[in-house]
Amino acid sequence: MFDQKKIKKEFPIFSRKINGKPLVYLDNASTTQKPECVLDALTNYYSSHNANIHRGIHQLSEESTVAYEAARKRVARFIHARKSDEIIFTKNCTDAINLVAKGFASQIIGKGDEIIISAFEHHSNLVPWQELTKAKKAGLKVVPLAKDLTFDMNAYKRMLSTRTKMVCMTAQSNVLGTVLPIKKIVQEAHKVGAYVLVDGAQSVGHGKTNVQSLGCDFFAFSAHKMLGPTGVGVLYGRYDLLEKMVPVIFGGDMVTIVEQHSAQYQRPPYRFEAGTPNIADVIAFVAALDYLEKIGLDAIHAHEQKLTTYARTRFSEYSGVNIVAPPLEYSGGIVSFIVPSVHPHDVATVFNQEGVAIRSGLHCAEPLVRSLGVDALCRMSFYLYTTQEDIDRAVRALQKTRQIFCRAKT
Ligand SMILES: Cc1ncc(COP(=O)(O)O)c(C=O)c1O
Numbered sequence: 001m002f003d004q005k006k007i008k009k010e011f012p013i014f015s016r017k018i019n020g021k022p023l024v025y026l027d028n029a030s031t032t033q034k035p036e037c038v039l040d041a042l043t044n045y046y047s048s049h050n051a052n053i054h055r056g057i058h059q060l061s062e063e064s065t066v067a068y069e070a071a072r073k074r075v076a077r078f079i080h081a082r083k084s085d086e087i088i089f090t091k092n093c094t095d096a097i098n099l100v101a102k103g104f105a106s107q108i109i110g111k112g113d114e115i116i117i118s119a120f121e122h123h124s125n126l127v128p129w130q131e132l133t134k135a136k137k138a139g140l141k142v143v144p145l146a147k148d149l150t151f152d153m154n155a156y157k158r159m160l161s162t163r164t165k166m167v168c169m170t171a172q173s174n175v176l177g178t179v180l181p182i183k184k185i186v187q188e189a190h191k192v193g194a195y196v197l198v199d200g201a202q203s204v205g206h207g208k209t210n211v212q213s214l215g216c217d218f219f220a221f222s223a224h225k226m227l228g229p230t231g232v233g234v235l236y237g238r239y240d241l242l243e244k245m246v247p248v249i250f251g252g253d254m255v256t257i258v259e260q261h262s263a264q265y266q267r268p269p270y271r272f273e274a275g276t277p278n279i280a281d282v283i284a285f286v287a288a289l290d291y292l293e294k295i296g297l298d299a300i301h302a303h304e305q306k307l308t309t310y311a312r313t314r315f316s317e318y319s320g321v322n323i324v325a326p327p328l329e330y331s332g333g334i335v336s337f338i339v340p341s342v343h344p345h346d347v348a349t350v351f352n353q354e355g356v357a358i359r360s361g362l363h364c365a366e367p368l369v370r371s372l373g374v375d376a377l378c379r380m381s382f383y384l385y386t387t388q389e390d391i392d393r394a395v396r397a398l399q400k401t402r403q404i405f406c407r408a409k410t
Contacts, residue, residue: 001303002295004387010035011385021355024390029174029202029334029381030359031224035291038227041284053279054253054270067283072269074286078293079200079219080210081236088235088242088269089282093201094124096220096235097168099272100197101128103245104218104237105166106136108195114139114163116194118151118180119371120173123364125199129168139163145371149326151180157188164194171203175363175377177308177334178326179203186215195241201225205292206332206383207301211236227288229281235272242268249274292384300384304333307382311335311391318398320406324377333382339398342405344376350404351378354397356390 008014011033016023025033045067051060053068069084076084090096109115115129119142133140141159146152160167167189172179186196197218200209204219205226211219218241223232237245247254247265254274257264265271292300308331315321315337322338325331339347344360351358359379362369369377380394402408 002299002384004303004385007295008385008387010037012036012039014385018355018357019353021393024356024393026380026382026386026390026394027357027359028383028386029225029363029379031230032205032227032383033385034229035227035288037287037291038229038284041287042229042280045280045283050280052276064279064283067286068277068279071282071286074289075234076236078209078289079204079234079236080212082212083239085267085269086236086239086242088237088272089277090220090233090235090272091231091278092224092233093199093220093222094233096233097124097197097199098128099235099248100168100218100220100237100245101132102248103272104195104241105129105132107244107246109133109136109138109165111137112139112163113165114141114159114161115166115168116141116143116156116159116164116189117168118143118156118170119145119368120151120170120176120178120180121168121365121368122170122174122199122201123366124201125168125170125197126367129166138165145368148330149176149324150178150330151185153181153184156185160188160192160194162192164189164192166197167194168197168199170199170201172206172332172334173365173368174202174334174381175336175365175368175379176325177331177336177381179330179332182214182216190215202332202334205300206297206304208297217241223281223285223288227291228285229278229288231278232281232285237268239268242272245272247271247274251275295384303384304382304386307386307388307391308333308335310388311380311382311394314391314395315398318402318408321398324372324374333386334379335381336377336379338374338377339401339405342401344378346405347378347398347401350401351394351397354393354400356394356397358394 219236348360
């Protein structure tokens with residue numbers, strides 16, 4: 001196990017006070033904080049190497065190109081891709097999913113075909129598929145939640161058919177914390193010849209990921225949800241599929257020969273990275289990946305499981321407080337809850353007064369939240385720097401909320 005208090009000291013933001021109290025940050029599903037090494041990597045890049053990549057002959061350009069391409073290799077190693085050419089840098093997970101929808105799925109889907117998603121999806125892995133299926137007159141099928149808020153494998157199997165061309169699923173719900181059985185989902189999809197895109201935004205920074213053993217065809221995620229900078233996303237794609245995918249953004253750097261009325265494109269992944277990419281943030285992302293692996297993804301996962309168990313136990317001590325979650329063994333490090341008769345935004349306001357940052361609202365998953373029969377939820381999400389004391393501070397904020405709104409004594 002690792003020392004979360006020592007780790008916290010490596011994140012400058014934790015020296016901040018919010019409303020006079022030390023910051024407790026429980027909004028990690030939204031974005032994570034950044035360790036000093038990531039901030040240093042950014043400063044170092046801009047202070048010592050800054051230049052455009054893939055084009056200059058001068059030394060700084062060469063150094064920047066080498067570091068950018070080394071980042072591609074590092075990401076490939078982190079998720080166990082076969083080779084770095086299977087890694088495309090995008091601006092975020094949303095951008096990566098849209099690239100698959102427009103560049104790949106649009107090529108293989110026609111009238112009457114179907115795409116299957118789950119009821120857990122974030123808007124990022126829902127709206128692109130709504131748009132595509134509308135444009136192609138195809139069907140969008142949604143695997144419902146099982147009663148215990150887990151993935152309904154039987155319903156999924158019943159939906160699959162030779163009409164299914166793509167299956168697009170999140171690995172972990174950003175609202176309920178439910179972990180989906182991705183390996184099995186992929187196996188079932190492949191039986192009917194469908195391709196699988198996994199939205200790994202909530203999973204990849206919280207446990208080991210091996211895209212080869214998952215067997216998925218595409219895997220999308222964002223650097224900012226795993227200690228990295230904002231503005232960097234990753235699309236992993238099996239190379240033979242990337243060769244079939246068409247570019248959707250055109251311009252400099254993605255071309256080989258350009259004539260006045262036509263152009264030829266680079267091989268993947270370069271043909272999907274038109275224009276100047278987010279060089280500095282991609283390079284600084286490497287420091288985040290090194291940091292996560294130094295602590296250990298298994299240790300991070302175990303730590304979050306412990307915190308989730310603890311938070312659920314402490315919050316259930318308060319009558320009426322409703323934890324909206326699957327059975328513990330199906331959950332990642334997320335605890336969503338409702339305080340009866342108190343709007344989640346009011347709850348989050350009191351928590352903020354106590355220096356505790358939580359998320360409230362629809363969590364960019366409106367159909368999911370509304371299907372639970374509520375208009376909004378409160379959500380705590382944990383990470384490697386979260387301590388048991390942080391959860392105790394959240395419990396005190398919960399007590400305060402109940403005192404203010406429910407006239408409770410504790
Ligand atoms: C499950 C899931 N998918 C996709 C996204 C979109 O990530 P981004 O906003 O970085 O594109 C999020 C963000 O919260 C998410 O939780």
